[in-house]
Amino acid sequence: MAEFxxxxxxxxxxxxxxxxxxxxxxxxxxxxxxLLLPAFANPALEARHDAALLDLGGTELAFTTDSFVVTxxxxxxxxxxxxxxxxxxxxxxxCGARPRYLSCALILEEGLALAELEALVGSMRRAAxxxxxxxxxxxxxxxxxxxxxxxxxxxxxxxxxxxxxxxGPERVRAGDAILVSGDLGxxxxxxxxVREGLAFESPVVSDCAPVHLLAxxxxxxxxxxxxxxxxxxxxxxxxxxxxxxDSGLALEVREQDIPVAAGVAAACELLGLDPxxxxxxxxLVAWMPEAQxxxxxxxxxxxxxxxxxxxxxxxxxxxxxxxxxxxxxxxxRVLDLPTGEQLPRIC
Amino acid sequence: MAEFxxxxxxxxxxxxxxxxxxxxxxxxxxxxxxLLLPAFANPALEARHDAALLDLGGTELAFTTDSFVVTxxxxxxxxxxxxxxxxxxxxxxxCGARPRYLSCALILEEGLALAELEALVGSMRRAAxxxxxxxxxxxxxxxxxxxxxxxxxxxxxxxxxxxxxxxGPERVRAGDAILVSGDLGxxxxxxxxVREGLAFESPVVSDCAPVHLLAxxxxxxxxxxxxxxxxxxxxxxxxxxxxxxDSGLALEVREQDIPVAAGVAAACELLGLDPxxxxxxxxLVAWMPEAQxxxxxxxxxxxxxxxxxxxxxxxxxxxxxxxxxxxxxxxxRVLDLPTGEQLPRIC
Numbered sequence: 001m002a003e004f005x006x007x008x009x010x011x012x013x014x015x016x017x018x019x020x021x022x023x024x025x026x027x028x029x030x031x032x033x034x035l036l037l038p039a040f041a042n043p044a045l046e047a048r049h050d051a052a053l054l055d056l057g058g059t060e061l062a063f064t065t066d067s068f069v070v071t072x073x074x075x076x077x078x079x080x081x082x083x084x085x086x087x088x089x090x091x092x093x094x095c096g097a098r099p100r101y102l103s104c105a106l107i108l109e110e111g112l113a114l115a116e117l118e119a120l121v122g123s124m125r126r127a128a129x130x131x132x133x134x135x136x137x138x139x140x141x142x143x144x145x146x147x148x149x150x151x152x153x154x155x156x157x158x159x160x161x162x163x164x165x166x167x168g169p170e171r172v173r174a175g176d177a178i179l180v181s182g183d184l185g186x187x188x189x190x191x192x193x194v195r196e197g198l199a200f201e202s203p204v205v206s207d208c209a210p211v212h213l214l215a216x217x218x219x220x221x222x223x224x225x226x227x228x229x230x231x232x233x234x235x236x237x238x239x240x241x242x243x244x245x246d247s248g249l250a251l252e253v254r255e256q257d258i259p260v261a262a263g264v265a266a267a268c269e270l271l272g273l274d275p276x277x278x279x280x281x282x283x284l285v286a287w288m289p290e291a292q293x294x295x296x297x298x299x300x301x302x303x304x305x306x307x308x309x310x311x312x313x314x315x316x317x318x319x320x321x322x323x324x325x326x327x328x329x330x331x332x333r334v335l336d337l338p339t340g341e342q343l344p345r346i347c
Numbered sequence: 348m349a350e351f352x353x354x355x356x357x358x359x360x361x362x363x364x365x366x367x368x369x370x371x372x373x374x375x376x377x378x379x380x381x382l383l384l385p386a387f388a389n390p391a392l393e394a395r396h397d398a399a400l401l402d403l404g405g406t407e408l409a410f411t412t413d414s415f416v417v418t419x420x421x422x423x424x425x426x427x428x429x430x431x432x433x434x435x436x437x438x439x440x441x442c443g444a445r446p447r448y449l450s451c452a453l454i455l456e457e458g459l460a461l462a463e464l465e466a467l468v469g470s471m472r473r474a475a476x477x478x479x480x481x482x483x484x485x486x487x488x489x490x491x492x493x494x495x496x497x498x499x500x501x502x503x504x505x506x507x508x509x510x511x512x513x514x515g516p517e518r519v520r521a522g523d524a525i526l527v528s529g530d531l532g533x534x535x536x537x538x539x540x541v542r543e544g545l546a547f548e549s550p551v552v553s554d555c556a557p558v559h560l561l562a563x564x565x566x567x568x569x570x571x572x573x574x575x576x577x578x579x580x581x582x583x584x585x586x587x588x589x590x591x592x593d594s595g596l597a598l599e600v601r602e603q604d605i606p607v608a609a610g611v612a613a614a615c616e617l618l619g620l621d622p623x624x625x626x627x628x629x630x631l632v633a634w635m636p637e638a639q640x641x642x643x644x645x646x647x648x649x650x651x652x653x654x655x656x657x658x659x660x661x662x663x664x665x666x667x668x669x670x671x672x673x674x675x676x677x678x679x680r681v682l683d684l685p686t687g688e689q690l691p692r693i694c
Contacts, residue, residue: 017459022489035461036485039468040451040475044483052483054448056507057406065450065503066486069494101401103412103503104387107454112364114382121386128387136391136399138383139413139501142369143692147416149494154486156412156450156503160403345490 020340024233024279027340029242048246049168050091050229053161062097064088065156071345073120073150076190077206080153081123083281083347086210087232088157089131093212094228094284096167096219097159099131104155105139109148120151131210133157165219169246171226176315177293178251181214181284181300182207182308183259184236188278189267191346198271204263209282214306218286221299227287232347234338235277237323239285241337244322251323253313253335276325277338279346290314367687371580371626374687376589395593396515397438397576400508409444411435412503418692420467420497423537424553427500428470430628430694433557434579435504436478440559441575441631443514443566444506446478451502452486456495467498478557480504512566516593518573523662524640525598526633528561528647529554529655530606531583532625536614538693545618551610556629561653565633568646574634577627579694581685584624584670586632588684591669600660600682601673623672624685626693637661 020027037045044052051064068084085102092099104124108117128135190206192198211230218225227247231239236258244251260268260275268275282305288296293311300306323335367374384392391399398411415431432449439446451471455464475482537553539545558577565572574594578586583605591598607615607622615622629652635643640658647653670682 015461017455017457017461017464017489019457019489019491021455022487028487031461031487035465036468036487039465039472040482040485042481042483044448044481045485052448052450054483054505056403056408056447056505059404059406061403061505063448063450063503063505064484065452065501067452067454067488067501069454069488069490100403101391101399101410103399103410105412105414105501105503107414107416107499108364108368110364110366114362114364114378117364118382118386121383125386134389134391135387136389136401137411138387138392140369140375140378140383141414141416141692142364142366143416143496143499144366146493147496149490152454152490152499154412154414154452154501154503156410156452156501158401158403158408158410158505345488 019344023340023344024238025338025340049095051095051097053095060161062092062095062159062161064091065154066091067152067154068347069152069345070191070347071149072194075194075206076203078208079120079123080151081120082127082208084153084155085124085127085131086208086281087347088155089133089210089212090230092157092159093215094230096165097161099133099157099159099212101158102128102133102135102155103137104135107148107152108142109150110142110145112150131212167225167228169227169243172243172247172249172287172315173226174249174315174317175290176226176287177290177311178253178313179286179293179296179309179311181211181306183261184280184283185260185264185268185275185278187281188343188346189264192343193267200263200267202263204267207280207282209305211282211284214284214300214303217299217303218296221295223288223292223296225286225288229285231280231283231285233279235279237277237335237338240323240335248318250316250319250321251313252316252326254326256328257310257312259308259310273342276335277342281347366691370687370691371585372685372687396442398442398444400442407508409439409442409506409508411438412501413438414499414501415694416499416692417538417694418496419541422541422553423550425555426467426470427498428467429474429555431500431502432471432474432478433555433628434694435502436480436557436559437577439504439506440562441577443512444508446480446504446506446559448505449475449480449482449502450484451482454495454499455487455489456497457489457492459497478559514572514575516574516590519590519594519596519634519662520573521596521662521664522637523573523634524637524658525600525660526640526643526656526658528558528631528653530608531627531630532607532611532615532622534628535625535690535693536611539690540614547610547614549610551614554627554629556652558629558631561631561647561650564646564650565643568642570635570639570643572633572635576632578630578632579626579628582624582626584682584685587670587682595665597663597666597668598660598670599663599673603675604657604659606655606657620689623682624689628694
């Protein structure tokens with residue numbers, strides 16, 4: 001690594017895996033594009049949805065997977081068990097699918113308290129029940145003390161895609177409105193606050209929740225959804241950049257319209273974080289024709305978890321800058337894809 | 348733990364996770380039965396196949412998951428990448444399914460060489476190609492140095508179950524013949540030899556391979572397969588005990604008919620291991636009516652990887668002992684479910 005080591009916390013090029021490779025930013029995107037996608041090259045993977053769409057005997061399925069390595073295992077508003085269910089349910093929902101079945105693979109570190117395992121597995125069961133999904137298959141591995149971190153969970157999920165539901169960056173159009181289903185950055189700040197032992201006046205609680213009913217609410221309202229994403233690692237900033245890059249269009253968002261809770265904003269200011277890059281685990285970003293934005297907003301706000309929905313911006317024709325933020329001061333700021341991550345291991 | 352600590356390496360009851368909880372033996376079965384199955388209670392999970400059978404819009408799917416934590420990442424005859432593909436393909440095949448799609452979730456430890464990651468991902472691609480499956484969705488997480496062990500891989504798999512294929516312990520009948528597709532214990536010995544730096548005169552090479560074409564060969568030959576299993580963790584001994592317990596019948600196997608390579612037998616003698624409990628990663632155990640055993644044997648032996656197939660025993664009515672081994676000396680030995688594991692982290 002010597003020749004590339006510029007004494008920078010995020011190396012420009014590395015010869016070994018860095019924490020930033022898992023951060024949801026440019027370095028992770030580079031790893032996926034230069035190493036993983038070429039290795040497994042196939043159309044389903046290259047579609048780069050949150051899940052793969054598969055035609056099995058005339059039935060269209062969505063199939064996705066996520067591992068969860070959050071530390072600590074519990075945080076204000078949730079735990080790794082819930083996160084492992086909601087994360088995969090949300091990826092399915094963001095492909096237009098109705099989540100149905102999950103797998104659950106546990107990597108246990110020797111020494112984990114069985115009572116803690118039982119509690120976290122109980123949390124998975126309740127989360128699955130809340131989402132109407134069934135955990136139908138599983139696996140258990142144990143690694144030696146010091147080779148894990150208590151518990152890692154992988155879930156894979158299968159959902160059914162109803163007819164005529166097509167969402168993805170390729171359907172985003174200039175003129176589309178961009179909505180979020182609620183305020184941003186709660187999850188990352190909640191995890192960080194407990195990890196770093198920070199005590200805020202009013203503790204920030206994770207937004208950790210399933211979003212599939214919010215998505216169904218939009219479909220039920222007849223919204224012609226063009227794209228859906230949940231802004232996890234890398235937050236809203238990473239999602240907007242991904243969609244701009246993958247659609248070839250430019251996105252414009254207005255700082256004054258982006259909901260951020262006062263506690264999150266205060267914590268971010270204290271910690272030197274930008275809330276637009278902090279992970280959510282229960283929010284939806286949605287693209288649709290501008291004429292339907294009002295109806296979409298009304299549909300979201302009528303649903304639990306969608307009360308704080310807001311129209312935050314719109315899609316422009318391709319331009320020199322993929323994502324522009326119009327600040328409260330009236331200036332323009334480039335909202336770039338983050339390089340690495342602000343917060344490691346938040347999911 | 349004090350009151351249960353009998354100074355035994357495998358505690359009778361533990362309050363924390365032990366290596367034995369991942370060993371494929373009684374302690375792992377207890378964990379699954381007492382903690383995991385009750386938490387997630389549902390018919391698909393309780394069928395206790397290697398995969399769940401799901402009806403989606405009239406199409407029958409098999410769905411399974413496995414994490415791979417083998418150490419070291421490479422061993423004679425294979426690596427973690429191949430193992431992660433074959434392991435899931437084999438679980439699908441053991442449910443009567445034709446493997447179709449895999450997910451791939453990587454947990455990378457900070458510091459893993461990217462060249463090594465690329466090589467192992469290439470190994471996954473070749474293994475997938477060999478099996479005719481497509482890796483359609485993935486996830487990448489990074490954990491801090493000292494919180495992983497280079498690379499853990501989770502794969503989940505989806506297969507299609509053709510009509511009228513029903514296999515499982517509930518279909519096993521007294522009078523069934525028991526076949527294995529080749530000699531046993533190679534994988535565990537191969538991993539152990541490199542881990543412990545043992546040099547045998549002729550190195551033992553892992554049997555790491557897909558078994559789905561062996562299963563298809565049996566179906567194509569018109570065999571009425573009652574049950575299929577791949578003897579991984581806990582080896583043949585664990586598989587026989589599982590089927591005996593889950594079918595409520597007794598099994599009898601003949602030591603002289605169970606194929607074990609000379610190198611594996613010698614290594615096991617040296618290391619104090621019983622090859623009947625050592626993991627395979629490319630073998631099939633099959634149950635079918637005794638009248639079809641000859642045809643099944645011929646079908647297996649005609650296929651690559653099935654040349655060493657053998658009829659090793661038969662199913663008896665329920666009796667006091669679930670699994671009996673008739674030894675080469677003419678005596679009977681109880682082949683019990685192992686308590687913990689002989690060899691940790693072999694898959």
